[in-house]
Amino acid sequence: MPMRDRSKLPLRPVAPVWAMMAGLALLSACKQPPASRIDADAAAAARGLSAMETVGCGACHEIPGLDWPKGRTAPSLVGFDDIGPIAGQLANTPANLAAFVRNAPAAKPGSLMPAMPLSESEARDVAAYLYRIDDD
Template identity: 70%
Template sequence: MKRASASIALCVLFCACLAGCKQPPGPRYVPDDADVARGRAAIERVGCGACHAIPGIGWPQGRTGPSLYGFRDIGLIAGALPNTPANLAAFVRNAPRAKPGSTMPAMPLSEEESRDVAAYLYGLDDE
């Protein structure tokens, strides 16, 4: 009887833990091809590759900042912000404002360009 009670208690605890897990935020963001193309052009224009290794950008392949391969699958941007298109656009435009203390500088990007950069990063099929 004790063994059955322990099994039931363990099962209830397991179910309670699962119930506490957050559901994914919905379907994966799929960017528009035109936004992706503009994002790549913006990345090349402002020189993001000087600090980051970026799929689809052959040169440079910087190592100062983190590699952006597999970016869409990371949980947090800069270890602090939920990985959403809006958070990413805000971060790439002005990282110190989005995450105080960030070593990434504010970039010369408009709001639209920063959304396009986010579209590029989310649209990657890592090469």
């Protein structure tokens, strides 16, 4: 797997020794590095979390950053930033994720997650939040 351009990652003050350790970890790890792959906008992500609270995604999903509810009818979204294909099937792109959270049965025929009352821009914000989950 090619190393990514670290300048695209969210900026954080990193001490040189930690940077070196992170670099070594990157070289040795088979898994994605512990940072979100899609560099989503923080403001969009914040709007996304509030949209998720408003429509009640937590009724079925455990979502990092949402204290309540933590429903168990559908899969937990802990570690969602590290998943492979969306819902095990769709290419993991922001556009696909936004389409899926808004109208899952349309994005993935047969999906049992219902369409949710989100506008297109809200769905993009929700996708931004999900990509920013960084809980590992």
